[in-house]
Amino acid sequence: MTLGAGLGVVVTRNVAHAALLLLVSLVAVAGLYLILFAEFLALVQVLIYGGAIIIVLLFAIMLTRSADYPRISDNRQWPLAAVAALGLLGVLAAAFLAAPQTTGETVSRPQSPAFTDLGNSLFTTWAIPFEIASLVLLAALIGAIIIARDGGEQG
Amino acid sequence: MVPLVYFQLVSAGLFAIGVYGVLARRSAVLIVMSIELMLNAVNINLIAAAAYLEGTGNFQGFAGHIIAIFVITIAAAEVGLALAIILRMYRNRATVNVDEIDLMKW
Numbered sequence: 001m002t003l004g005a006g007l008g009v010v011v012t013r014n015v016a017h018a019a020l021l022l023l024v025s026l027v028a029v030a031g032l033y034l035i036l037f038a039e040f041l042a043l044v045q046v047l048i049y050g051g052a053i054i055i056v057l058l059f060a061i062m063l064t065r066s067a068d069y070p071r072i073s074d075n076r077q078w079p080l081a082a083v084a085a086l087g088l089l090g091v092l093a094a095a096f097l098a099a100p101q102t103t104g105e106t107v108s109r110p111q112s113p114a115f116t117d118l119g120n121s122l123f124t125t126w127a128i129p130f131e132i133a134s135l136v137l138l139a140a141l142i143g144a145i146i147i148a149r150d151g152g153e154q155g
Numbered sequence: 156m157v158p159l160v161y162f163q164l165v166s167a168g169l170f171a172i173g174v175y176g177v178l179a180r181r182s183a184v185l186i187v188m189s190i191e192l193m194l195n196a197v198n199i200n201l202i203a204a205a206a207y208l209e210g211t212g213n214f215q216g217f218a219g220h221i222i223a224i225f226v227i228t229i230a231a232a233e234v235g236l237a238l239a240i241i242l243r244m245y246r247n248r249a250t251v252n253v254d255e256i257d258l259m260k261w
Contacts, residue, residue, distance in 0.1 A: 022188050025169075029195050032162070036206040041198075041223055048227055053191065053234050060184055060238040064245040081178030089171035096163040121217045122224070129221075133228045140232035144239035 016061060023054045040118055162203035170196035181252045183241045187234060194230045198223045 026049040033042040122130055169192055176189025205219020 018185055018188060022191065025192065026195060029169075029199060032165070032199055033202055036162070036202050038202050038206065038220060038223075041202055041220060044224065044227055045198075048231055049191070049195075052231060056234060056238055057184065057188065060241055063242055064184065078179035081175050084178060085171045085175035088174055089167055092167035092170065093164055096160055096167060099160075118217055118220060122221055126221050129225060133225055137228060137232050140236045144235045147236075148239035148242045 016058070019054060019057050019061060022057070023050060026050055026054070040115055159203055159207045162199060166196045166199040166203070168196075169193075169199065183244070183252070184238075187237045187241070190237075191230060191234070194226060198226055201226070 027046060030042040030045040030050075033039075033045060173189045173191075173193030173196060176192065177186050180186050180189065201219045201223045205217070205223075208219070
């Protein structure tokens with residue numbers, strides 16, 4: 001389902017359909033996280049991707065009026081792109097299949113990492129990356145506001 | 156439980172789809188979407204590896220989960236910034252097609 005929707009994202013002609021298919025694909029990825037016992041990640045995935053990023057993408061599509069000419073076309077190098085993507089897929093799949101298989105002894109692991117453990121780890125071991133990430137977010141927000149606002153030098 | 160290699164194959168497929176999208180699309184918004192697909196592929200790999208490494212002893216501090224959270228954070232920042240740039244580009248050049256943005260072409 002993830003792959004099908006992802007394929008739809010790159011082959012559909014309609015920009016709005018592409019965004020909605022991307023939503024389907026991301027929610028399916030959240031389902032994969034649930035299979036892997038990562039409930040917190042699934043929650044974050046649905047909230048941030050399904051909520052925020054898709055809304056922002058739809059806003060961008062509407063503001064740039066791409067919907068007025070929905071028959072967007074691929075560029076002329078798409079056969080080359082397909083060859084490159086398939087080649088990459090082949091290389092990655094070969095590497096994964098050739099790697100020593102971990103027949104997980106974690107099969108029976110029933111519980112996910114508890115939220116408290118995750119939080120403790122985030123604020124002790126990973127405290128400095130956490131602060132850096134918050135700074136990056138702040139800088140990106142300010143930069144986005146400054147870039148997108150009216151009244152720039154070429155406004 | 157499903158073998159790890161299945162998750163890795165799904166991840167590889169999603170990454171390849173993202174690569175195709177970045178290379179073949181003309182609209183900048185769609186290129187951003189494809190980049191999101193690739194980031195998600197990487198996240199699937201991280202989470203799967205974390206889940207399967209937990210029982211093997213060489214696993215500490217929920218590294219896979221935490222790094223996936225950071226990837227999601229950076230992806231959110233990247234999308235906001237990229238869409239601001241796209242809006243700016245559209246306002247100045249009235250197009251979102253990347254092959255018509257040749258301002259810096261030599």
